[in-house]
Amino acid sequence: MSDTWTDRLSEYVDDDLTPDERRALDAHLVDCGDCRMTLAELRSVVARAAAVTPRPPERDLWDGVASQIGVKPSLDTLAARRAAWRISFTLPQLVAAGLALMVLSGGAVWVGQHGGRATALPELSAANGSGEAGVHRVPIVMPDPHYDEAVADLEQTLQRGRASLDPQTIAVIERNLQAIDRAIEESRQALAQDPANIYLNNHLAEAKQQKLSLLRQAAAIATKHGS
Amino acid sequence: VRLIAAAIVLAGFARAPQPPAKASRTDETVAVQRGTRLTVDNFAGDVVIHTWDKGTLHVVARHQSRRTVRVRQTPAGVVLSASGGMGRADSVDYDITAPSWMPLKVDGTYCVITIDGTQAEVSAESVRGDISIKGGIGFVTAKSVEGSVVVEGARGKLAINSVNETVDISDATGDIIADAINGSIRMQRIASRSVDVSTVNGEIGYQGAIAEGGHYSFASHHGDVLLDIPETSNATLSVRTYNGSFRSPFAALQPPNRSPLQRGTRVTMTMGTGSADVAVESFSGTIRIGPGSRTPRER
Numbered sequence: 166m167s168d169t170w171t172d173r174l175s176e177y178v179d180d181d182l183t184p185d186e187r188r189a190l191d192a193h194l195v196d197c198g199d200c201r202m203t204l205a206e207l208r209s210v211v212a213r214a215a216a217v218t219p220r221p222p223e224r225d226l227w228d229g230v231a232s233q234i235g236v237k238p239s240l241d242t243l244a245a246r247r248a249a250w251r252i253s254f255t256l257p258q259l260v261a262a263g264l265a266l267m268v269l270s271g272g273a274v275w276v277g278q279h280g281g282r283a284t285a286l287p288e289l290s291a292a293n294g295s296g297e298a299g300v301h302r303v304p305i306v307m308p309d310p311h312y313d314e315a316v317a318d319l320e321q322t323l324q325r326g327r328a329s330l331d332p333q334t335i336a337v338i339e340r341n342l343q344a345i346d347r348a349i350e351e352s353r354q355a356l357a358q359d360p361a362n363i364y365l366n367n368h369l370a371e372a373k374q375q376k377l378s379l380l381r382q383a384a385a386i387a388t389k390h391g392s
Numbered sequence: 393v394r395l396i397a398a399a400i401v402l403a404g405f406a407r408a409p410q411p412p413a414k415a416s417r418t419d420e421t422v423a424v425q426r427g428t429r430l431t432v433d434n435f436a437g438d439v440v441i442h443t444w445d446k447g448t449l450h451v452v453a454r455h456q457s458r459r460t461v462r463v464r465q466t467p468a469g470v471v472l473s474a475s476g477g478m479g480r481a482d483s484v485d486y487d488i489t490a491p492s493w494m495p496l497k498v499d500g501t502y503c504v505i506t507i508d509g510t511q512a513e514v515s516a517e518s519v520r521g522d523i524s525i526k527g528g529i530g531f532v533t534a535k536s537v538e539g540s541v542v543v544e545g546a547r548g549k550l551a552i553n554s555v556n557e558t559v560d561i562s563d564a565t566g567d568i569i570a571d572a573i574n575g576s577i578r579m580q581r582i583a584s585r586s587v588d589v590s591t592v593n594g595e596i597g598y599q600g601a602i603a604e605g606g607h608y609s610f611a612s613h614h615g616d617v618l619l620d621i622p623e624t625s626n627a628t629l630s631v632r633t634y635n636g637s638f639r640s641p642f643a644a645l646q647p648p649n650r651s652p653l654q655r656g657t658r659v660t661m662t663m664g665t666g667s668a669d670v671a672v673e674s675f676s677g678t679i680r681i682g683p684g685s686r687t688p689r690e691r
Contacts, residue, residue, distance in 0.1 A: 198628025199660040201669060205607075331502075334519060337538050337556050341573040344593045348613040351675065355634055355656070364632045364656030368675060372613065375592060379555065379573060382537070386519055390501070 170200055178207050206363070312373055319380035326387025338383045345376045416457035421450045422470065429469030429495040430488070436502035437483035443492035443509040443527075450489040456482045469495075492527075504539070513548075522557075540575070558594075576615065591615055595677070602627045606668040616677040619670075623683070626664035632656055635676040645681055 170193050176182050177190050194201055327335060352369040359365060424430075424447060432439050437455075449470055453461040459482045464471045474484045483502070490496065495513040498505050504521040507514060513530040516523045522539040525532065528546035535541070540557040543550065547565045559570050559577045567586040570577050574593045582600030587608045589596050595615040602608065602625035610617045616636075621627070623642050631638050631647075634656045640646070644663045672679050 196666075198630070198662055198666050198669065199658070201628060202630045202658065202660065202671065205669065331520070334538065341555050341592075344574055348592050348675070351613075355675075359655065362656045364658065364673070365634065368611075368613075368634075368656075368673070371590070371611070372592070375571075375573065375590075382535075382555070386501075386537070 170197070171203060174200060174204050174207055177204070206367075309373075312377075315377060316380060319377070319384050322384040323380065323387050326384065326390065329390035330387055334386075338379070341379060342376065345372055345379065348372045349376065414457040416455055416459070418451065418453040418455070418461040418463075420463050421448050422463055422465065423447060424449050424470060424491065424494065426491075426493060427495075429497060430472070430490055431469060432472045432486060432488070432496075432498045432500075434472075434474070434484055434486060434498070434500045434503050436500070437485045438504045439486045439488070439498050439500060439506070441486075441488045441490055441496060441498070441507045441510070443494075443511070444489050445492065447491055449491070449494070452487040453484055454487075455484040458482070459484065495530075514546075601625070602668045602670060604667045608668065608670040610671070611673040612677055613675045614677055615674065617672050617674050617679045619672065619681045620683055621670075621681065624664065625668065626666060627662075627668040627670045628666040629661045629663065629681070630669070630671045631659045631661070631679055632671075632673045633675065633677070633679060636674045636678055638679045638681075640681040642682055 170190055173182065173186070173190060177187065182190060190200075194204065323338075330338075349369065349372045352365055352372055356362065356365045356369060426447070430441075430449065432441075449463075451461075451463055451472060453472075453474070455461060455474060458476055459474050460476045461472065461474045461484060464473070472486065472488075474482070490510075492509060492511045494510075496507060496510060497515045498507070498517070500518045500521060502520050503518045505516045505518055505523045505525075507516065507525045508527070510525070510527040511529050513532065514525055514528040515531070515533045516525060517533075517535045518539055519536070520538040521536060522541070523534045523536050524542045524544075525534055525546065526544045528543070528548065528550075530548040531551075532543065532546040532548055533551045534543060535553045536557065537555045538557065539554065540560065541552055541554045542560045543552055543562075543564065545563045546561075549566055550561065550564060550568045550570070552559050552561060552568070552570045553572065554575045555573050557572075557575045559572055559575060561568065561570060561578070561582070562580040564579070564581075565583045568579070568582065568584050569588045570579070571589065572591040572594050575591060576594035576596070577589050577591055578597045579587070579589070580597075580599045582598065583603070584600070585603040585606035587598070587606075587610075589598070589609065590611045592613045593615060594612065596610050596612050596617045597620070598608075598610060598618070599620040602621050604626060608627075610619065623644075629645065638647070638659075642663065645661050647659050647661065672681070
């Protein structure tokens with residue numbers, strides 16, 4: 166469901182509405198549960214983004230982006246462009262950012278605690294497609310090397326501590342990991358049919374978080390028993 | 393021949409059963425000041441904690457005689473642990489009576505944890521072992537990988553997790569986060585403004601009130617989600633499923649068109665004033681909202 170305010174929620178979160186618009190949207194939110202839910206999702210993504218320490222890009226990516234989307238760069242320096250930019254995101258973009266940050270933050274915590282290899286940032290790409298009704302639709306194709314790397318690190322830790330765990334415990338953990346993997350695979354297959362579907366994107370991200378969480382829990386148990 | 397005979401004799405000695413280690417019992421009572429925390433670290437065995445109104449901690453531990461149970465007063469509180477013998481392979485069964493105000497922290501591996509009557513913070517973790525907590529005020533945390541977790545009558549901020557077994561929460565008040573992977577989650581007689589429940593393969597059953605302005609989230613991948621909430625609730629329900637279905641006998645929860653209820657499109661419906669937000673999702677299970685929704689079946 167959607168209404169005239171749905172597309173203004175991002176500006177509402179960014180505090181970019183005029184006072185009159187804000188008051189009107191506040192009044193609208195009292196009666197519109199759909200917008201309240203969408204707003205809650207937006208705030209959830211923003212909260213995740215806020216939890217990650219900002220880091221300047223290692224190189225200027227604008228020229229590449231501009232040539233990809235057919236826009237001629239009009240500002241000469243990165244600093245000038247930063248000063249001139251007013252950044253706002255559509256809902257799918259925020260979901261994509263949230264997914265990336267979720268994976269990055271999970272991996273960063275693990276790497277921070279246990280060490281790990283330096284890695285490049287994931288690349289995001291977009292194409293046309295379908296999605297939530299009434300929202301500008303941008304399908305998300307997001308490779309997730311950080312997630313894969315975090316999973317691989319944790320699996321290695323678990324493998325190293327395997328001997329210290331009871332076989333029954335290992336079997337239970339593996340059975341549960343398989344259950345999550347099935348959920349991830351089903352979500353991925355559904356996303357292949359409908360790449361911009363916000364529910365599926367969130368669902369996939371949550372399933373991945375669940376896998377990371379279980380792997381961390383299992384690795385912690387293995388480490389504790391092996392010590 | 394002598395060598396062979398000696399080897400046979402030695403092998404016989406080697407295979408001879410070891411005499412069983414004697415069972416031993418530690419029984420100790422210590423005075424504790426209000427606010428002192430109790431920490432129990434037990435690799436294997438049962439930990440049973442009762443409560444009383446006295447300002448003392450009574451510890452009874454049953455263990456092998458070669459094992460020593462220590463009751464230590466530390467700056468962090470009273471710590472119970474065992475040492476000696478065959479190390480962690482020797483189990484210790486604790487029967488503890490603690491002041492009801494005493495915060496409790498129990499860590500175990502092959503450890504069944506039972507806590508009854510506490511009116512303080514609780515943290516209980518086990519790998520293979522059921523956890524049962526009656527009471528608990530403030531932060532109440534319970535985690536088990538292979539065991540079920542039962543929490544009754546807790547108040548405060550609850551974080552309850554079982555990877556492979558059922559989570560059962562009843563008569564609880566406060567903010568609740570409950571999750572599982574293969575396990576189901578049952579919640580009965582809940583009075584909370586904030587509930588966040590998720591499982592991958594299990595079912596979710598919630599029976600309780602929907603508070604004005606509250607926030608509720610129920611999500612399962614394969615499992616059904618069953619909400620037994622009053623028809624008079626004031627809630628905005630956001631229902632999403634991909635391959636599942638939605639049913640409700642409530643007049644306010646009849647979507648005008650059933651087709652959007654598939655493929656993950658959110659359908660929003662309003663009960664009463666709609667003041668509480670209730671998000672319900674199941675990728676491939678049935679979502680049912682109404683009276684008498686059955687509790688999840690045991691797995």
